[in-house]
Amino acid sequence: MIGASRRNGGVASSTDWRSELADRVTRVSAGSESTWSRINRRRYVNTGVISPSRIGSFNRIITTWDTSYSVQQYTGLVDDITAEAASLIDTLSPSSGAMLIQCGNYVTQVDEVMSGDEYRDINVDTGGGTYMASSVQWIEENGIDHDIHLIFTDGEMDKTDCRICAESGAILVLVKMPCAYYRRNLRESGIDFIIANDDPLAA
Secondary structure, three states: OOOOOOOOOOOOOOOOHHHHHHHHHHHHHOOOOEEOOOOOHHHHHHHOOOOOEEOOOOOOEEEEEEOOHHHHOOHHHHHHHHHHHHHHHHHHOOOOOEEEEEEOOOEEEEEEEOOHHHHHOOOOOOOOOOOOHHHHHHHHHOOOOOOEEEEEEOOOOOHHHHHHHHHHOOEEEEOOOOOHHHHHHHHHHOOEEEEOOOOOOOO
């Protein structure tokens, strides 16, 4: 898993978002041994089990799509992010495939795929609000093991939502730069995020 980063706390990145995304995923796949440097804090709190994080070969990638209209209105960018995610799936060939979770206020649909083509074929619905912690909680309740969890959203998340997602080790991929209020929530939670927009300061 990847540690939280505050380097994007309100400043446009000079690095292309596709490169940033590839870098996050590459860091997860590098190496071949277990490490005790980071544990899943929510898993420990919920189950009392402490185990090392495995770094090396990929087992499963999970992506969560925020189905709210404020995200899905960015049709071209949604298509670009989908294409990047599909490319990562094909490049990494996770042994258990990938999972796409659709979530607004709660999880509405879950699909499992083994290839980028299958991933691109999934239609993401529009509707609901934004509470990405519902996806994190669904994953934990169903005992889904994964190597990385990418959440595609606009970052319009309250403090509890940000905290739960941060504690799970999820990485946010934002379709736009959030307003100051939501940026503060992201910064305070310490969650790692990427602004997936070629003009990240655009509203």
